[in-house]
Amino acid sequence: KCASLKHGYILGRVTFNKSVIFWYVGFLFGIRIPD
Known part of the structure; x- marks a missing residue:
């Protein structure tokens, strides 16, 4: 359970x-991307 939690944390990062x-990149090209 601890390993899967760590994996999920890494995947999230x-x-x-x-x-x-x-x-x-979108900002540099003038494209506004919401969150």
């Missing part, structure tokens, strides 16, 4: 980082 990168 990866997806969060990806969304931030995509938002930043």
